[in-house]
Amino acid sequence: MHRILLTFLVAAIVLSDGAVAGTPSSEAVEAAAPPALKATQAPKYNAKPCCTLCPHAADPQTYAGSKFMSDFRVLVDGRHGWLFRTGLDLTTQFNVPDESLVQMHRLSDALRQRGTQIVMVYQPPRGLMDPDELTPQERRSYNLESARNNYASTLQRMRTEAGVIVPPFDRLVDEHKGYDYYFRRDHHWTAAGAKHTAEAVADTMRKLPGFSTIPHKQFVTHTNGVIGKPGTLQKVAEQLCGGAYSMQYEPIYVTDPVGGDSLLGTTSQPDVVLVGTSNSDTLGGYNFAGYLEQSLGVDILNVSITGGSFEGSLLHYLASKEYQQHPPKFIIWETPYQDYPDSEQSAYKVYRQAVPLVNNGCKGKAAILSRTVNLRQGNNELLFNGGGAIRPLVGRNYQLEFQFSDPGVKDLAAEVWYFSGMKESLKLHFKQYVDNGGRFIAELRSDRPDYAAATVMGVTMLLDQAPTKPLSVTAQLCERGSSSQLTAQTR
Incomplete structure (x- = not known):
């Protein structure tokens, strides 16, 4: 790492290699100085890069403990003040499944x-x-x-x-x-x-x-x-x-x-x-x-x-x-x-x-199942495929939409239950600066044949703690649709 060993009382100039230098020459200072100062000899400053990254930076264990730090494993010096991460910057493989x-x-x-x-x-x-x-x-x-x-x-x-x-x-x-x-x-x-x-x-x-x-x-x-x-x-x-x-x-x-x-x-x-x-x-x-x-x-x-x-x-x-x-x-x-x-x-x-x-989720489409629930601590039943008749709601054909009353909700954790005995923990998250308006949309799982062919039984949401203020969610299940199924309003 380039460190500067002097404290300057003059303006610094940034060099191309990342080091900091003081006044480049006494002549430059004298030319810019008022007449009263030109009689004295301007001081000369000699600032040079002194060292490289410390040995601590070369230890992979230094970067353990957080995803953020692991992304920088391991820092190495480059030329002209550059730094590189050997893991991310010097990769030769591109993992696109x-x-x-x-x-x-x-x-x-x-x-x-x-x-x-x-x-x-x-x-x-x-x-x-x-x-x-x-x-x-x-x-x-x-x-x-x-x-x-x-x-x-x-x-x-x-x-x-x-x-x-x-x-x-x-x-x-x-x-x-x-x-x-x-x-x-x-x-x-x-x-x-x-x-x-x-x-x-x-x-x-x-x-x-x-x-x-x-x-x-x-x-x-x-x-x-x-x-x-x-x-x-x-x-x-x-x-x-x-x-x-x-x-x-x-x-x-x-x-x-x-x-x-x-x-x-x-x-x-x-x-x-x-x-x-x-x-x-x-x-x-x-x-x-x-x-x-x-x-x-x-x-x-x-x-x-x-x-x-x-x-x-x-x-x-x-x-x-x-x-x-x-x-x-x-x-x-x-x-x-x-x-x-x-x-x-x-x-x-x-x-x-x-x-x-x-195609805008369930908007403009008929909801097969729909319910608004005031959320409380514990298990909240949102949707149930029953009530005297079980509908053939097969995973590959349907999607879910959740709209929270609080538009600031960025995390959803729900359980999707199937008559086959399978269960999916559906967890969705929006980044801090992404405004989702409290809305979450996801297809029922179909990346595996057993989920794609399974009939959904219901959807629940478990809250470990009571909401700090009244909070409700409207859950809907609707068919997956194409653009031709959109209403004129949603277009």
Whole structure:
């Protein structure tokens, strides 16, 4: 870690390698000094990087104890003040389960029925995009060619097995590309990384059927300040080893329509929507949505959410009036590779929510079972398939919707019971910054033949503690539907 051993009384200058220096020369100080000060000799400061990461950072056990810390296992020094995580940044494998691609294909098919195509932006790891900044030792141990080939193969599998549009991002991999794709000590891409990615997206989308029918306009990008990036890797390094790095400063870019034309004051919705993470959210300052607008020449509706992870902004957008009343022609879905669910169950949980949301859950459909319950401590029966007649409610054909009276509820834990004796613990969670309005939607489980063929008996909810204020939930069970079954109101 670069630590500064001097305390300065003069303004600091941030060097390209992350170190901090004082006044570069006495001549520079003298030239800027008032006449009264020029008679005295200006002091000279000599600040140099002093050291590397401490040995503590090389111990894998240091990162045990939390999911957050485990994501940084193990930090290593790079060149020019860079830091890398050997687990995430220097991976050569991309764990996209086969079944998750099948589920993504289901989502793609459902969206296509409503006239929407998915364009997937699956971000590569930092080591693959900035290998020039690895130390010679790390570069020798990192199989860049294997990482490149496996990344390209994963992109191709998404195209063929998931049925989504994926630009050839593997063509951006270049050891000597002349710009930093990522920040030196942070997991986010730089504005340059966002710009080159947007250009790759635009090169692909301009050739797609239907794109030429979208209203076009011109956009221009300009600087609008400076962003100081402390960096997530940097913060962990400081926590482990002490000391302090300097901030990395980069220009902030914004993109505006030529002539000031915009969507403000109009009722139309863009036909291209961006869902994604903090890399795409305007709060980050990386201007990905702006570069997409400039490269594509069309308006972009950006609904990305910082802290939303892989699924947050997508689920939020599909449930919105903006989508339900005006399905766009294209959804650009940005996700870092490490955010993609690495297990079939995690991926299935996302898609069993997303697919029914395409057609707005149970809204506009007849509820087969429905009940509103004032929740109390203990076991709460929400739905029951009985009362003198058992309906053939087979899992593969139905979905559930829950609406809490408190729109701030972000966690659902219910039990789904089947006449076969099986039971599923249905647990759904929305990230802190995703506004779900207290609404949860999920298909009955059908990822296994026994669940798909089982007849649902009922749904219960167990509360360990009494609600702190009156809380009710309306639970519904309805048929899975296609876009043709939506009422005009829900359209």
